[in-house]
Amino acid sequence: MAFEIPKIKYTGKIREVQLGTGAKAVRIGGANCYPFHRFEGDMPNVPRVAFEVWDSSPEEWQQWAIEPYGDVLSDPVAWARKCVDTYGAEMIVLQLRSADPNGENKGVEEVVEVVKKVADAIDVPLLVWGTANDEKDGELLRRVAEACEGRNVAVGPVSDKNYKQIGAMAIGYSQVVMASSPIDVNLAKQLNILLGNLGVNEEKVVIDPTTGGLGYGLEYTYSVMERDRMAALTQEDAKLQFPIICNLAPEVWKTRETRLTKDEDPKLGDEKRRSILMEAVTAMTLLVAGADIVVMRHPDSVSLVRDMIGELCA
Amino acid sequence: MALTGIQILKLLPKTNCGECKFPTCLAFAMALAAGKTELDLCPHVSADAKAQLSDASAPPIRQVSIGVDDYGVKIGGETVLFRHEKTFFNKPGIAVLITDAMDDGEVERRLTALEHFQYERVGVTMKPEMAAIKFTGNKDRFMGLVKSALVRPCAVILMCGEAPVMKEALDIVRDKKPLIYGATPDNYEAFGALAKDYGVPLAVVGRGFDEVAALTEKLTAMGLKDLVIDTSTREVRGAFTDQVAIRRAALITKFKPLGFPTITFPCEMTDDPMKETLIASLFVAKYAGIIVLSDLTGETLFPLLLQRLNIYTDPQRPMTTKEGIYPINNPDDNSPVLVTCNFSLTYFIVSGEIENSRVPSWLCIMDTEGLSVMTAWAAGKFVGDLVGSFIKKSGVEEKVKHRSLIIPGYAAAILGDLEEELQGWKIMIGPREAAHLPAYLKTWNS
Ligand code: SF4
Numbered sequence: 090m091a092f093e094i095p096k097i098k099y100t101g102k103i104r105e106v107q108l109g110t111g112a113k114a115v116r117i118g119g120a121n122c123y124p125f126h127r128f129e130g131d132m133p134n135v136p137r138v139a140f141e142v143w144d145s146s147p148e149e150w151q152q153w154a155i156e157p158y159g160d161v162l163s164d165p166v167a168w169a170r171k172c173v174d175t176y177g178a179e180m181i182v183l184q185l186r187s188a189d190p191n192g193e194n195k196g197v198e199e200v201v202e203v204v205k206k207v208a209d210a211i212d213v214p215l216l217v218w219g220t221a222n223d224e225k226d227g228e229l230l231r232r233v234a235e236a237c238e239g240r241n242v243a244v245g246p247v248s249d250k251n252y253k254q255i256g257a258m259a260i261g262y263s264q265v266v267m268a269s270s271p272i273d274v275n276l277a278k279q280l281n282i283l284l285g286n287l288g289v290n291e292e293k294v295v296i297d298p299t300t301g302g303l304g305y306g307l308e309y310t311y312s313v314m315e316r317d318r319m320a321a322l323t324q325e326d327a328k329l330q331f332p333i334i335c336n337l338a339p340e341v342w343k344t345r346e347t348r349l350t351k352d353e354d355p356k357l358g359d360e361k362r363r364s365i366l367m368e369a370v371t372a373m374t375l376l377v378a379g380a381d382i383v384v385m386r387h388p389d390s391v392s393l394v395r396d397m398i399g400e401l402c403a
Numbered sequence: 404m405a406l407t408g409i410q411i412l413k414l415l416p417k418t419n420c421g422e423c424k425f426p427t428c429l430a431f432a433m434a435l436a437a438g439k440t441e442l443d444l445c446p447h448v449s450a451d452a453k454a455q456l457s458d459a460s461a462p463p464i465r466q467v468s469i470g471v472d473d474y475g476v477k478i479g480g481e482t483v484l485f486r487h488e489k490t491f492f493n494k495p496g497i498a499v500l501i502t503d504a505m506d507d508g509e510v511e512r513r514l515t516a517l518e519h520f521q522y523e524r525v526g527v528t529m530k531p532e533m534a535a536i537k538f539t540g541n542k543d544r545f546m547g548l549v550k551s552a553l554v555r556p557c558a559v560i561l562m563c564g565e566a567p568v569m570k571e572a573l574d575i576v577r578d579k580k581p582l583i584y585g586a587t588p589d590n591y592e593a594f595g596a597l598a599k600d601y602g603v604p605l606a607v608v609g610r611g612f613d614e615v616a617a618l619t620e621k622l623t624a625m626g627l628k629d630l631v632i633d634t635s636t637r638e639v640r641g642a643f644t645d646q647v648a649i650r651r652a653a654l655i656t657k658f659k660p661l662g663f664p665t666i667t668f669p670c671e672m673t674d675d676p677m678k679e680t681l682i683a684s685l686f687v688a689k690y691a692g693i694i695v696l697s698d699l700t701g702e703t704l705f706p707l708l709l710q711r712l713n714i715y716t717d718p719q720r721p722m723t724t725k726e727g728i729y730p731i732n733n734p735d736d737n738s739p740v741l742v743t744c745n746f747s748l749t750y751f752i753v754s755g756e757i758e759n760s761r762v763p764s765w766l767c768i769m770d771t772e773g774l775s776v777m778t779a780w781a782a783g784k785f786v787g788d789l790v791g792s793f794i795k796k797s798g799v800e801e802k803v804k805h806r807s808l809i810i811p812g813y814a815a816a817i818l819g820d821l822e823e824e825l826q827g828w829k830i831m832i833g834p835r836e837a838a839h840l841p842a843y844l845k846t847w848n849s
Binding site for chain 1: 485486487519520521522524612613616638639640643644647648651652655656658661677678680681682684685688689700701702703704705706707709710712713714716718748751752755758759834836838839842
């Protein structure tokens with residue numbers, strides 16, 4: 090009485106998207122089964138970890154998050170290089186914090202200068218993450234798309250408010266867009282339809298479902314991603330058949346549970362190891378739900394997660 | 404699948420004798436179909452009908468209780484593959500390993516850790532709930548461990564392959580209704596008998612799901628119901644696949660021999676405690692009934708408990724925080740006052756950001772039935788007159804000397820009505836995103 094695992098009937102497949110160019114270009118997506126369900130399908134491209142780099146020196150980072158980077162934190166180019174050279178980053182997400190209208194609010198050209206320098210300094214794919222302010226990103230990301238001509242970078246978050254501005258430039262310069270919707274399957278689908286109508290190539294779209302960190306809404310992102318994947322793979326919902334990116338690092342590291350020291354709350358244990366695990370557990374959970382790219386901060390969390398991806402894809 | 408009341412009625416004697424405490428067989432059948440009574444309450448049902456009925460009415464994954472009273476752990480009973488399809492009901496029990504090879508100090512540390520590592524969050528207590536006590540050859544010490552676990556506030560798993568030793572342990576700790584681990588192809592008869600005699604749940608240990616299924620069939624034939632299964636796979640990919648296979652077998656093919664909760668052992672899958680946490684988190688998401696850890700430390704346990712809380716939160720029900728005034732960073736009568744809704748995620752994010760800012764503040768949480776600010780506003784539950792009357796009766800006027808109130812940026816539209824309702828108050832529109840609260844509060848001035 091040999092028992093067979095009941096198989097899910099998959100009718101769809103996630104599109105493959107290439108990021109970057111040349112030898113270090115990375116392909117993501119392409120799966121025709123649920124995440125890591127390799128006994129019944131293929132995941133031709135393993136999920137990837139992207140290292141985050143900020144375009145301006147972070148002021149409120151924990152000592153134990155600063156430690157692995159030290160003095161490069163004030164120099165985005167050196168920081169990106171360190172991620173690639175020292176920690177083996179396969180892609181870089183440049184977070185344009187300095188452009189935030191609620192913060193430093195740097196001008197577009199000043200910010201784009203730094204983006205160009207970082208793009209020129211690395212050979213791995215570059216993903217450029219804006220401020221999540223629709224208006225500012227509309228200006229900023231379209232210029233990024235232009236300035237990074239020929240690099241096949243990804244730009245986002247692109248919303249239903251600024252998709253026309255950014256999308257048009259992304260088409261013009263053949264860049265990838267990261268289509269962002271607020272934790273909702275239908276809104277994600279709707280935006281992808283809008284991008285399609287605009288003429289964005291289907292091999293140039295990645296979904297950003299909006300990421301909640303561990304203890305702060307992770308479950309909402311988790312279930313929206315599982316629903317995305319169910320629709321994409323079993324209900325032939327072509328407008329959801331895109332790879333997913335989760336920009337989790339800032340969400341995890343801003344929480345108070347990654348800031349409290351063991352002295353302040355002994356029950357939470359060692360602050361460094363706890364924070365690393367909070368980041369790694371968030372990433373692991375999102376990977377199981379279907380993330381193709383997880384954006385992470387601490388090299389030790391990255392190692393843990395890569396190890397698990399390796400085992401699950403062994 | 405589940406039978407209807409009418410289908411059940413056909414299998415009953417239809418004498419309406421009333422011994423089941425229902426007026427008629429039909430009433431009993433309807434209650435049974437709704438899961439509101441037990442078939443055993445009808446003394447007249449034939450053995451044949453009984454077999455048919457219990458087969459059809461049993462949930463696809465057996466719910467198993469381990470331990471008693473406040474320290475009981477319920478596992479299994481799940482009905483979906485994905486939490487968004489309904490919800491996951493019984494979060495996996497988290498156990499810490501204790502063996503007879505550990506010295507007294509170590510054992511004591513672990514037992515104490517079980518009580519010590521408790522965390523309050525959204526009105527629930529997150530904690531590990533089980534001790535897995537393992538026999539590795541030293542019988543006297545093993546019995547000593549069982550005795551010390553007896554008086555502890557936790558559920559117990561006894562791990563030992565030798566039936567006589569297990570029997571002795573059960574004589575000590577039977578009242579705690581421990582899970583006994585476990586029945587193998589070699590010892591299942593003796594273990595099945597023990598589980599039956601002592602009325603305790605039994606773990607079934609086979610190599611792979613075929614062997615497990617063969618064993619559960621034999622044990623079920625012996626009359627055992629409360630089983631927990633272990634496929635013995637200890638590498639990550641295989642163990643993950645087993646969990647998915649078992650859940651699907653139970654729910655999709657209704658394959659009874661695998662319709663039981665599982666027990667997993669991240670403690671036997673790696674030597675690195677950090678990696679162990681990640682493996683455990685994989686099992687939280689994908690289908691473990693019990694997760695046995697090698698040790699408990701705050702830094703490895705807390706992230707896992709938080710993840711378990713997230714995954715096992717009922718997606719159908721918005722979580723709420725209690726209405727009231729929450730002091731953050733030791734506020735005084737000059738500190739800013741903020742108001743927001745009682746969607747617990749909003750509360751956590753807003754209070755977290757206020758804490759991050761280190762600015763002493765009063766956070767007023769208004770009952771919006773768990774809706775977020777924008778939804779509550781759209782639904783008319785976070786509007787000027789309601790927020791105004793809430794602030795008046797909240798008692799915050801006695802806490803501060805000033806009269807300024809910060810409202811969420813997304814609720815800016817209520818400004819006019821609120822000013823009218825709250826005469827003498829200055830209403831300030833805060834940022835839309837909680838992330839911008841620290842910057843806002845640092846420059847705040849009443
Ligand atoms: S005890 Fe059985 S036979 Fe009697 S009324 Fe109830 S269901 Fe009918």
